[in-house]
Amino acid sequence: MRITCPLCGPRDRREFYYYGSEDYLTQPEVGDLDAVDAQLHLRDNVAGRVRDVWYHEAGCASWLVVTRDTVSHAVEKVELVANVKGILAKTKLKGGAA
Amino acid sequence: MGNLIAKRPLGVDPVGHGDLVLAEVDLGRVTSVAPFAGADVARVLKPLVFPAPGVVSSKGDARLVWTGRGQAFLFGAVPEGLGAVAALSDQSDGWAGLSLTGTGAVDVLARLVPLDLRALVPGQCARTTLGHMPxxxxxxxxxxxxxxxxxxxRSAWHEVEQALRMWGARAQC
Structure with a gap:
């Protein structure tokens, strides 16, 4: 699998560290324990399009949001977390798996 | 205190095959430059410019090499006033430099580096891995x-020297 880093260009998957679902970019409100529990532990295991946080560990040290398909392995889109300003607004607190 | 003698990371003699030479490079003073958000570094860095990803800005012996998002390594003296517009940290003793130049440099490094090195031209740089080393x-x-x-x-030298010797041996067959 190859991921096209917005800064470095197409790179091998082994240069990247997988962090987890895009949900980790948002945090539940303090005190809402059910939401915290859901955010930490409840994930859909999607066959298809997923958005995950990756880290370009052996490259430019950027945090990335990678949109890819777990069935076809196609990588649709790679964005810098820093550039996706709306990302926090878009991923509202869902109180559960997205 | 008396003058201390700086020890080089390797202290080895160059090795080679034909005109291809692997040698240690004295990097001199190396400073990490990470501009503060919105700060005007261009004015202070002149005649160098803060490099775009994968680019080296150079003037004479001074070089500013892109090393990551919002970060570049400055080789040479630190311009006055740079500390006010960017976070600086001394990297001089933290890094070791090797140079591999001559016919076959691309073929030797291609054994260790997962990039299309034929596409890199002087003035360009990349962050990647050598074997498993940053x-x-x-x-x-x-x-x-x-x-x-x-x-x-030493691991890096060993890896590149080994690749160079294997490549050299194949070239002779």
Whole structure:
């Protein structure tokens, strides 16, 4: 699998560290324990399009949001977390798996 | 205190095959430059410019090499006033430099670096890996400069020397 880093260009998957679902970019409100529990532990295991946080560990040290398909392995889109300003607004607190 | 003698990361003699030479490079003073958000570094850095990803800005011996998002390594003296517009940290003793220049440099490094090195031209650089070691790769005229953490200098030298000898042996068949 190859991921096209917005800064470095197409790179091998082994240069990247997988962090987890895009949900980790948002945090539940303090005190809402059910939401915290859901955010930490409840994930859909999607066959298809997923958005995950990756880290370009052996490259430019950027945090990335990678949109890819777990069935076809196609990588649709790679964005810098820093550039996706709306990302926090878009991923509202869902109180559960997205 | 008396003058202390700086120890080089490797202290080895160059090795080669034909006109291809692997040698240690004295990096001199190396400073990490990470501009503050919105700060005007251009004015202070002149005649150098803060490089775009994968680019080296150079003027004479001074070089500013892109090393990551919002970060570049400055080789040479630190301009006055730079500390006010960017976070600086001394990296001089943290890195070891090797140079591999001559015919076949691309073929030798291709055994260790997962990039299409034929596409790199002098003035370009890349962050990637050498084997499993974090790497700053700088394309120079006729070859490459290979920068790794100082603690990995001997491993890096061993890897590149081994690749060079294997490549040389194949070339003779």
């Amino acid at each position: 790497l700053i790769l700088i394309a120079v005229f006729g070859g490459f400069e290979v920068l790794v953490f100082r603690s990995m200098a």
